[in-house]
Amino acid sequence: MFARGETIVQLMERLAPKHYAVPDDKIGLQVGTVAKEVKRVLVTLDITPEVVREAAELGAELIIAHHAVIYRPLAHLRTDTPAGALAASLLRSDIAVYISHTNLDTTEGGINDWMAEALELNGRDVLEEVHTDQLYKLVVFVPETHHEQVRNAIFAAGGGWIGNYSHCSFNIEGTGTFLAREGTDPFVGKHGQLTEAKEIRLETIVPMSVRKKVVASMLKAHPYEEVAYDLYSSDLKGRSFGLGRVGKLSEAEPLDQFAERVKRALDVPFVRVVGDGAKPIRKVAVLGGSGARYIRHAIFAGADALVTGDIDFHSAQDALAAGIAIVDPGHHAEKIMKPNVAAWLSERLKEAGYTTEVFASQVDTEPFRLK
Missing domain, CATH: 3.40.1390.30 (NIF3 (NGG1p interacting factor 3)-like)
Structure with a gap:
């Protein structure tokens, strides 16, 4: 198919x-x-x-x-x-x-991560933030019998993350009430009778990027015909996504040696280098494509070198004066x-x-x- x-x-x-x-x-x-x-x-x-x-x-x-x-x-x-x-x-x-x-540049597991991985950079962070995943508070009321099933479905779909903590939720026991009217098919209770059901108020965090997926998974796992749930915007900051990456080599190496690493890792026939060939390089910023305007971002991040393409003459002079090395493998390194x-x-x-x-x-x- x-x-x-x-x-x-x-x-x-x-x-x-x-x-x-x-x-x-x-x-x-x-x-x-x-x-x-x-x-x-x-x-x-x-x-x-x-x-x-x-x-x-x-x-x-x-x-x-x-x-x-x-x-x-x-x-x-x-x-x-x-x-x-x-x-x-x-x-x-x-x-x-x-x-x-640029969405492929920005995303986790995209071009900038592939370049950083090829250069063996550890402890990577974003060079310039472009997008922060807005967080929402999801509240759903679940019968006790299906509480774990619904919660696991939410987690499996990407909900429940706060920073580097996963499976985050808060659960309160309570009693839900409803009256099933004509044309309904209640999971518990009878038509025309007020029903009281033991339920769990399940609260968790959902990033905007997976909101639709999480809600769909929750509804599929929930046994009720009509699911009572709410989504509230949260002031908590979600994950940041952006252009470029900053990370560290396992050990410092001279700029000229690092330039050879860039050639091998990115499979390019040559690189242009700005800076003293003996300068030790440990912290590195990398940005696929044209990165001349990100030199100041790399300096602010404390990078010893910036790996990026399309560096012009005056930007190279500015980088040299500022003390940051440049290795330019060309735009085609992407x-x-x-x-x-x-x-x-x-x-x-x-x-x-x-x-x-x-x-x-x-x-x-x-x-x-x-x-």
Whole structure:
């Protein structure tokens, strides 16, 4: 059984929720339709004519990319322009394009975490907060016989977390009353009679990111036809999600040695380095893509070095004067997303019983060459 495109999008938005993206980012479905069965998916960093040809030869009906195929507004769709020709080739081949950009950068287990893991950074934290998961207080009244069943369903769906503490709840015994009217099917009691039932008032915390999932799981596990529950916004701060990561190497190493580590870990042919090659590097900030404007964030975080792409001349001078090292592996280092997204999505599809295949693009979309 092949997954429909809508299902694949839902899975991608589980990995990288759309509300994690920075404002005005160009994400989501950009070309074609996902209202169809998808036998094969191609995951790529960029969409170029070569990638479209690869997808067509593969028989892929959907491309998942990190960088938008439509980034700047199009005044027209002329096939004698590069952008128009690219869109036309996608439409001719009936290949849809879905973009997961800064939401994939921001999410836990996304690009910045993959880069930090590749560099073997420990004790990671967010470099710049983009989104904080709002917390809600969930209150539900459950018959004593099903209290544990409902509570476990809430926990399994992601409820009950406060900081690094899981399975957090408060439970009070009490008596619930109701009168079953005509057309109802009460779990306990009889029609037309006031019923008193021993119930538990179950309270717990639910993050916004899993609110719908938790409520759905709670309702499924609850035996009542009509479930009495409330959701209240809370002043408690949930988990923070953001761009970049900051962590530490197990041991300090000279900048030049660390630069070699970056080359190997991110599989790039060269890096540009700012700073004294003998400078000891222990605390490292990493940010996929263009990170020149995050130099001050890395300095504030106490990083010895920032690993990021697209560093310009004046930003390099500013970093050198400020005493923070820079290792620039280029924007294309984000290609680390291809095998990781493909593996994650393939596993989720298999778990759901789908036979849709997911492939990581083999096309090198790095536009620069060394001479």
